[in-house]
Structure formats: structure tokens, C-alpha cells
Amino acid sequence: MDVTxxxxxxxxxxLAAELALSGAAVQILERLAEPSEAxxxxxxxxxxxxxxxxxxxxxxxxxxxREMLERVGSFARTADDQPPGGGRRAPGSRFTGHFAGxxxxxxxxxxxxxxxxxxxxxxxxxxxxxxxxxxxxAGHVARLGIPVxxxxxxxxxxxxxxxxxxxTTAGPVRTGWLVGCDGGRSAVRRLAGIDFPGTDPELTxxxxxxxxxxPSILADGWVWSTRGAYRYGPQPGRVVTxxxxxxxxxxxxxxxxEEVQTSLRRVSGTDVTLTxxxxxxxxxxxxxxxxxxxxxxxxxxxxxxxxxxxxxGGQGLNLGVGDAMNLGWKLGAVVAxxxxxxxxxxxxxxxRPLGAWVLDWTRAQxxxxxxxxxxxxxxxxxxxxxxxxxxxxYAVKKISxxxxxxxxxxxxxxxxxxxPDLRLRxxxxxxxxxxxxGFLLLDRTPDGTFARSxxxxxxxxxxxxxxxxxxxxxxxxPDGVVAxxxxxxxxxxxxxxxxxxxxxxxxxxxxxxxxxxxPVEPVG
Ligand SMILES: Cc1cc2nc3c(=O)[nH]c(=O)nc-3n(C[C@H](O)[C@H](O)[C@H](O)COP(=O)(O)OP(=O)(O)OC[C@H]3O[C@@H](n4cnc5c(N)ncnc54)[C@H](O)[C@@H]3O)c2cc1C
Numbered sequence: 188m189d190v191t192x193x194x195x196x197x198x199x200x201x202l203a204a205e206l207a208l209s210g211a212a213v214q215i216l217e218r219l220a221e222p223s224e225a226x227x228x229x230x231x232x233x234x235x236x237x238x239x240x241x242x243x244x245x246x247x248x249x250x251x252x253r254e255m256l257e258r259v260g261s262f263a264r265t266a267d268d269q270p271p272g273g274g275r276r277a278p279g280s281r282f283t284g285h286f287a288g289x290x291x292x293x294x295x296x297x298x299x300x301x302x303x304x305x306x307x308x309x310x311x312x313x314x315x316x317x318x319x320x321x322x323x324x325a326g327h328v329a330r331l332g333i334p335v336x337x338x339x340x341x342x343x344x345x346x347x348x349x350x351x352x353x354x355t356t357a358g359p360v361r362t363g364w365l366v367g368c369d370g371g372r373s374a375v376r377r378l379a380g381i382d383f384p385g386t387d388p389e390l391t392x393x394x395x396x397x398x399x400x401x402p403s404i405l406a407d408g409w410v411w412s413t414r415g416a417y418r419y420g421p422q423p424g425r426v427v428t429x430x431x432x433x434x435x436x437x438x439x440x441x442x443x444x445e446e447v448q449t450s451l452r453r454v455s456g457t458d459v460t461l462t463x464x465x466x467x468x469x470x471x472x473x474x475x476x477x478x479x480x481x482x483x484x485x486x487x488x489x490x491x492x493x494x495x496x497x498x499x500g501g502q503g504l505n506l507g508v509g510d511a512m513n514l515g516w517k518l519g520a521v522v523a524x525x526x527x528x529x530x531x532x533x534x535x536x537x538x539r540p541l542g543a544w545v546l547d548w549t550r551a552q553x554x555x556x557x558x559x560x561x562x563x564x565x566x567x568x569x570x571x572x573x574x575x576x577x578x579x580x581y582a583v584k585k586i587s588x589x590x591x592x593x594x595x596x597x598x599x600x601x602x603x604x605x606x607p608d609l610r611l612r613x614x615x616x617x618x619x620x621x622x623x624x625g626f627l628l629l630d631r632t633p634d635g636t637f638a639r640s641x642x643x644x645x646x647x648x649x650x651x652x653x654x655x656x657x658x659x660x661x662x663x664x665p666d667g668v669v670a671x672x673x674x675x676x677x678x679x680x681x682x683x684x685x686x687x688x689x690x691x692x693x694x695x696x697x698x699x700x701x702x703x704x705x706p707v708e709p710v711g
């Protein structure tokens with residue numbers, strides 16, 4: 188086996204699929220016999236929606252969202268729309284997200300902002316619950332023929348230099364590479380001896396959907412008190428509680444009805460009664476940590492195994508899916524033997540800064556959520572700012588992920604960004620051409636100049652020609668990041684393209700169809 192992925196959560200599933208698309212033999216080991224029913228993420232951001240779009244999975248996610256909006260809508264219609272600070276939003280509104288429980292008003296956001304307008308296809312994000320997303324991804328993995336070995340727990344590992352010997356509850360497994368996508372309490376991270384520095388938790392949160400005997404005594408939206416905060420909605424019976432009284436004594440104990448009810452009573456100051464839990468409730472903290480390295484020898488980490496933080500602002504799953512998209516094709520290239528030198532290093536250097544930013548984004552929300560007078564005063568200031576057009580637009584851009592950028596060489600403004608939704612003259616979208624993975628070159632020169640250069644990398648790069656327009660050329664990595672772009676067609680542009688092709692796709696498989704140029708730093 189070329190690669191073994193530990194964990195069939197959303198990140199492990201995306202990673203395994205990307206590896207398979209790049210030609211690697213991959214398997215998933217998962218300790219649970221059945222998928223977890225625990226309630227977690229409720230939404231995906233723009234880069235995640237675009238990743239699904241890139242693999243032809245967005246339509247299915249949109250169907251999930253429609254069903255979700257039906258459920259949310261029937262509840263939301265009973266309440267006035269009251270953002271920010273309130274939790275309910277009219278059905279059909281654009282999805283915006285929240286900062287520390289302050290829901291962002293879609294009507295305030297400047298949707299013509301260039302960063303937001305460039306990603307029209309996914310329209311801010313999607314209300315797609317994690318459980319349904321995992322089902323959708325499991326189908327994708329099954330169609331790619333990837334074995335998912337359930338009921339198999341990883342218990343030890345030995346990096347032998349040319350591979351990894353994994354100890355599991357089903358016996359030893361040999362693999363070329365091992366990727367831990369095994370969640371926040373990652374055994375792979377611990378067994379590989381990778382440090383996990385960060386800040387300690389100061390709160391305990393709960394998420395549950397429950398039958399409530401007397402729901403009318405709960406206020407709508409987020410409500411703060413000196414003990415913490417709670418939110419009722421946006422679906423019937425859905426409650427979130429936050430208490431600033433330290434982390435739970437036992438994080439592994441199952442979450443009971445009594446525990447959620449006691450917490451809700453404390454933060455709401457009511458004697459609300461829960462009669463039953465629907466599904467498995469979740470307990471979480473604001474433990475915020477990031478792995479000291481995402482890569483050690485033959486072992487790599489992705490998703491929660493590489494970073495944990497509180498769920499405020501809905502970032503963890505999205506961050507992990509981004510890790511998987513970034514790592515999949517790079518590790519696939521290493522396995523296939525064409526990876527240019529240092530390619531795998533860029534997984535850590537590109538993803539670590541974003542992970543650190545997400546940790547700080549969630550820490551900042553804790554700062555305004557505490558029950559003390561100073562935090563309450565700061566919350567008022569932030570709420571005021573988020574009630575402005577600039578403030579709401581800033582926060583939506585951050586939360587939706589449209590400003591994410593990888594620091595890559597080159598002057599063109601598209602380089603390092605996720606490729607915008609480009610419509611082509613034949614009516615298709617650029618993304619429609621990338622369902623099978625691999626690099627995509629959009630060539631808009633009158634005579635196919637760039638496609639002729641890229642022909643030397645056939646098998647790794649597919650070219651799409653689209654008449655004559657600006658930008659004249661865009662090279663898109665399999666993870667959707669623009670590796671090179673140009674508005675011109677001259678020798679400097681060709682030189683820049685070929686440098687980018689060398690940098691990202693290694694040595695050509697044949698000679699370019701014109702006089703070769705030396706690889707140099709890409710230019711825009
Ligand atoms: C209440 C809550 C709300 C959230 N809301 C959002 C949100 O709105 N948006 C968002 O982006 N994120 C959100 N998150 C975060 C999101 O749920 C996580 O970031 C996401 O689950 C991480 O996915 P993962 O695949 O890395 O890990 P996990 O989902 O934890 O999957 C890890 C898998 O590895 C398996 N495993 C563990 N150890 C072993 C082993 N030794 N051997 C074999 N298998 C093993 C586990 O059984 C599990 O299936 C939320 C989280 C919580 C708790």
C-alpha cells in the first residue's frame with residue numbers, strides 16, 4: 188500500500204480521494220465500526236464548497252442544503268429576524284456565519300466586494316451538516332474503489348525510513364506513508380512524538396438537539412449571562428451552551444441528557460426541561476493547539492490531528508478539508524515519483540500559517556464571550572462594528588475563506604489565491620474541466636501558445652483553450668490554488684509558465700514544442 192490514512196472523518200475521506208485521483212494506492216483505517224452520529228459542523232465555507240465543486244460533488248451538497256433550509260426555515264419563520272446578536276435569520280437568506288454568536292447580516296454585506304464577487308458559484312458558503320457531508324464523501328471514496336477498513340484501531344507505529352510498520356487491533360500493516368487524520372486526540376501524532384503546543388481550555392460547551400417540554404421559556408438567538416451563553420435554534424430543539432467554568436473533568440464520558448439540561452438551566456437561568464436527546468450530543472472546549480510540524484519522516488498529519496480549537500465561527504472542518512486538498516496531490520506526486528524537490532515541505536509551510544490564523548480567530552471570539560463586565564463591554568463594541576457595512580463585509584470575507592492566500596512567487600494578483608469561478612465561451616466553467624484531479628491550464632492566447640508549452644507535461648497538466656481574453660493564462664493546481672497567471676502572451680509569460688510548471692509538476696515528460704527556456708522564478 189502506498190499510503191494509509193488513519194481516520195474516516197471528513198478530512199481522511201477527502202485526503203484518500205485526492206490520493207487515489209493522483210494514482211496512489213490508498214486505504215483508510217477507522218476504529219469505529221459505523222460512522223459517528225455525534226453532532227458537529229453545520230456548515231462549509233467557500234474553499235470547501237469549491238473543493239466539492241472541483242470534484243463534481245457540489246450539486247449533491249446543495250441538495251443537502253435545501254433539505255437543511257427546509258428544517259431551519261420552518262423554525263425561523265416563527266421568529267423575527269434579528270442579527271447581529273440574535274440567532275435567527277429568514278429562510279433563503281445568504282449564509283453568512285457569525286462571530287462569537289453575533290450573526291452577520293447578509294443585507295449589510297457588500298457582495299460586490301471583489302473577493303466575494305469572484306466566488307459567485309458558492310455564494311458565501313453552504314449549510315451542510317458534517318454527518319451528511321461525510322455520507323457524501325464516503326460515496327465518492329467508494330466510487331473511487333478505496334478500501335475503508337472499519338473497526339481497526341491504530342495502536343503503534345514504527346517509521347522504518349522507507350515506510351511505516353503500523354500496529355493495529357487487526358494485526359500489523361505495512362505502508363509507504365502514513366497520514367494521521369485521526370482527530371484532535373490523534374494517536375498518530377502522539378505515536379510519532381509530534382508536540383502539540385497551544386493554549387489551555389477555559390470553557391465547556393455543549394451542542395445537542397433535544398425534545399424540550401417548554402421551549403417558549405428559552406429566548407431566541409444567542410443570550411449571554413455572567414455564567415456564559417446559550418443559543419436556541421436555528422432548528423427546532425437545537426441548543427448550544429457555553430460555560431466559562433473550565434474544561435470538563437472527563438472529556439471521554441458520554442454526554443447525558445442531565446448534563447445538557449443542567450448546563451442549559453445554569454446559563455439560561457430558567458428551569459427548562461429536556462425530555463429526550465435526539466442523536467448524540469457533543470461536548471467541546473476551547474483547547475487551542477497546533478502540531479509543531481505537520482510532517483515527520485514517513486508520517487504526516489491533517490485536520491484536527493494537526494490543529495484543534497473551539498468550534499466558534501465554524502472553521503475546523505473547513506481547515507482540515509483544505510489540508511487534505513493541499514496534501515493529496517503533493518503526496519501523490521511523491522508516490523508517483525515526479526514530485527519536484529521540496530514539494531512536500533510546502534504542505535507544512537502553506538498550511539501552518541492558515542492554521543495559526545484560525546486558532547487566533549477562535550481565541551478572539553472567546554475574548555468577547557466571557558461573562559465578565561470588560562468582555563461584555565468589548566462585545567458591544569464588536570457588535571457595533573459588525574453592524575456596519577465594512578465590519579460585516581470584513582467578517583464575512585474572513586469566515587467564508589475567500590481571502591485565503593498562499594504566499595507564492597509571482598506578481599499577478601491571482602497567484603496564490605483560489606481560482607475564481609471562470610466562465611468559458613463554450614458555456615462551461617473552468618471547474619467543470621477538473622473533476623479528475625491534476626493541473627489545469629487555461630489558455631486564452633489566440634494561437635494556443637501556453638498549451639503548447641504545457642504539452643511537455645502531458646499526463647500531469649490538462650489544457651483548456653478559451654479564445655482570446657484576459658487573463659491570458661492561468662495554471663491551477665489540483666487544490667484550486669493558482670500557481671501562475673498572466674495578462675500577456677510574450678516570452679516573459681511563457682518563461683513564467685514554464686518556471687511554474689517545473690516548480691510544481693517536476694521535469695517535463697517530453698520536450699516543450701518550442702525552444703526551451705531555463706527555469707526561473709515565475710513572473711506574472
Ligand atoms: C460542536 C462542534 C461544532 C462544530 N462546528 C463546525 C463548523 O460549523 N464548521 C467547521 O468547519 N467545523 C466545525 N467543527 C469542527 C469539525 O467537526 C472538526 O474540525 C472535524 O470533525 C475534523 O475532521 P477530522 O476528519 O480531522 O477529524 P474527526 O472528524 O475527529 O475524524 C477522526 C476519525 O479518526 C478516527 N480515529 C481516531 N483515532 C483512531 C485510531 N487510533 N485508529 C483508527 N481511527 C481512529 C475517529 O474514529 C474518527 O472517525 C465543529 C466541532 C464541534 C465539536
